[in-house]
Amino acid sequence: MNTSSAPRSDWKVLCENRRKAQQDSIPREWLLSELPPISQRNVLDIPSKSGILTPRELGITETTDLGVILQKLRSNEWTSVEVTTAFYKRAVIAHQLTNCLTEIFVDRALERARYLDEMLEKTGKPLGPLHGLPVSLKDQFTMKGLETIMGYVSSIGKHAESDSVLVEILYKCGAVPFVRTNVPQTLMWGETYNHVFGRTLNPYNRTLTPGGSSGGEGALVAMKGSPLGVGTDIGGSLRIPSAFCGLYTLRPSYGRLPYYGAANALMGQESILSVLGPMTNSLSGVIEFVKAIIYEKPWDLDPVVIRKPWSEAEYKLSEHGEDGAQLCFAIMWDNGVVRPHPPLLRAMKMTKDALEAAGHKVIEWECHRHIEIYKNAETIFVADGNHDYKTQCALSGEPLIQTMIPTDDEEYQDHDYEPHNPLVKELLWQLHDEKRELRKSHLDHWNRTVSRTGTGRPVDAIISPAVPYTAVPHGLNYDAFYTTLCNALDYSTSMFPVTHVDPKIDVPHEPHDFYNHEDEMIFKLYQTDKFAGCPVGLQLIGRTLEEEAILKMTEIVDDALSKWKAMTMQI
Template sequence: MASTSWQDRCARRKQAQVDSIPKDWLITLPSEDKGNVLDVPITCGLLTPREIEITETVDVIAILSKLKSGDWSSVETTRAFYKRAIIAHQLTNCLTEIFVERALDRAKEVDDYLKIHGKPIGPLHGLPISLKDQFTMKGLETIMGYVSWIGQHAEKDSVLVEILYELGAVPFVRTNVPQTLMWGETYNHVFGRTTNPYNRRLTPGGSSGGEGALLALKGSPLGVGTDIGGSVRIPSTFCSLYTLRPSYERLPYCGAVNSLEGQESISSVLGPMAQTINAVKLFTKAIIDAKPWRKDPMAIHKAWSEEEYALSEHGKGGKMCFAIMWDNGVVKPHPPLWRAMRMVKRALEAAGHKVIDWVPYKQLEIYKTAEMIFAADGGHDYRAVCEQSGEPLLRSMSLPSDNHGRPIDHPLFRSLLGEPKHYTAYELWRLHKEKRDLRKDQLDYWEATVSQTGTGRPVDAIISPALAYTAVPHGLNTDSFYCTFCNAMDYACSAFPVTYVDPIVDLQHPSHEFYNHEDEAIYKMYDPAVFAGAPVGLQLIGRPLEEEAVIAMTQVVDHALKMMKSY
């Protein structure tokens, strides 16, 4: 391969992907000027009425009920979602690995089991599940956006895939990621750029951006992404989805490929992404009930707790106190995020809960410490992998024809941090200690809120933006301050949709005294016309290892919002 250019390798691999699409699943594409393509799967004529019925069923529990009863076969369900996934891919370029026959063979195996034994294999019986292009599947490539990883076929399944098979699921596609994974957008030299189906001129986020675009178009009933600095929450808020960012090692990551391998101070975690919070709960409980600690030595031995899900430590779900972080003191959110937070505040108060303000504490220190840990090798990890093929390290996610007059450098080189430095082991240990000290500071600060809540408990959860904005034009997603706070503190948290940008209501706020250059640039980025119709989501932040309670509190918030909207 030494004599083959990296560009040729990319072209051949992309063509192989195109060739893997069944020719009768190709559609007549809408004009490139068509921004919102959410209606195309139903109107393009490829899906039968039965396939539309199946794929329009966003309630995963209802899908599983049909599969377990035999009303829907796994083969027809998988085929329906596969066809819709291929439509989504043609519209947004969201997929990497396409393996139709392999997935249908697995679905037939599941159907045969039900016929022979008269019972489902497990709680995810027959359910098609999409996976971010990190979770290895035996015999398939896991390229993860790197040219040098083309042709590297996995010798075995990752632990998550092993468990999914045991639970009866049908892994059926893998989804696109950015080169290095350390971007809030999705583009690499091998598979190209993924766009947002709500507006293809905007990014779906990253690094689980392929999952975000696919799920938004209902090309999968349930997907799995990963998150080290916001990578499931960013695409979920950009694409109107629900997700969970669990604490370190609560869910099994073993066997998945990654960037920054060996960096364990701020662990990457996997999280489910779906159209409903109930699907997030179902997946999380199923994986934990499978006892992943028996396959992954890093997975925490903590069974699913129905008591915690019943909010035993949060007044049993009665009167709770939520705090809203309107502004983290680093970058101010755009107007639609403020409106979404006000909507949540009104909804929770109408449901009988108390809502107070969360005054940000040491946010910039936390962010700087986390980013210095991520960049402690001075970029060696990324460069070494790129040098193997000769591909350049991406420094921007902007379209070649439009850098917005403001080139955005790789996250390693953020303006607030300066040039990256290769730290010594001792210097890195000091950063780890800084992070531990900051976690203790935040714990004490959170505990002290007991004096404000009126419940006899500290704040039950924090509501905040996941980013300072909604989906942005390609190349402009630079803010991960709100998300990285949770990763550094290891807070279990979720993301949930609230509303959509209304250009008539969400007018630009008056200028304020800017915290820094990033805050000024993000303020000046906002144009109601550019963001019109984009989904607006928020995150709910709980304590470490509070996955059950975070899911339950997100259901409380979601129900309160839906009740308010129904009036």
């Protein structure tokens, strides 16, 4: 069908009006005088060259260590108004280049910032651990009086009557929520595109995806348009954008951080829970966020949150040799389903060398029942036969998006979505039982590594890719099992950047014996020049509810990499 000549329907008009309202919410003086040509792929340096930010504002937004930003806010060296304004300007520039934002509410955010500055002036005390800090939020976290569109046309015009629990706690912590960020329709894509706001681009290379479903946060934080973003993760939606955009994040275990009141897809699906986590340019930002939220006792506001205060003993690795002087990591070179591209293999080799140089032990991880875990998780995700997605789309008449590959007319993809048969409850219960058995089997497998570590403990953490490639062309990010493995098993997992693709080093490998058709397709996807300069990151996988320990071990890995790079002069 020739979509360009299709009659315009009401849902299209709603989208046009909503985009216009978004554009009208941007102060005119924050608009770029001229947009770069689409042929300019990397746009990371445009904010500093735009002339929109003052030298002081550039200094504020170029400060990536969140601990430094918070210290300057608490001491009143930087006011919340000037920090919020600086990041707001940069966020709007990032949006013009990558289309990363949904909600822009400048007056509301600056009013909050002025209130915090006045309180600090009057009392001499910061309001909370995140005093004055602007925080961006994925377009799931409801804020009273604002729409939470979440990628669906049917949500246009529906304003929240209350804040989600996370937003409540952020206010208690003294934060300034200031923008919300783009997501895919249904949330269940590793790409960020919907009919309302369109497609989000990767600032490292705009022909590539920033990932999904927290792709708006990934692009924004990579552009340094936010010092701290909050996304969610049900199958990799925090870690994939963080990998593609060179960021740090944490995928906590179920119920560790408060999710109540957030909008979501597949509401009521509690077999594999979506969780929230921070996305930042520094590991300190991840730690500051987790500590701040837990210190506010989120279990008093969200009945699903586990009553577990921040444990300094666990952070000091009380169950991992106390001081972490010698840890044993295992590297998952591949997952037995898809082999990683050359840059990921190099990143793992770099990390192994760095850890061994720092006195730690590194062994090879032996994969365990991965195909069974993968099939179990994917069957759970489609258990309702796509009823949720189709119902939401039917409310407005918008078509259900079937592909993230760009089309001639991205506003309209009118095709019949191939349905899945919904599972009867007995089969779903069988999946739950099977998942529990798989988790127990994997736990036992992990514990048996004590015979190989030499530390008297099982492997302390696993290092693996989050995805088998770096950022890829739009529509081609379709493998998420490296991340979904952790969601299915509920392992606390961090993400950390390691290096960037170097075409001189990361040359294509010779074909291997492919595991399956997908492995072959992903192998053929790699072209050295296509991914030049893209960030390369890895995930660090810990045990269930082991957030404090995994954050400390990520610090250890990050520090080892920094020292090793300095010693070997590698970047």
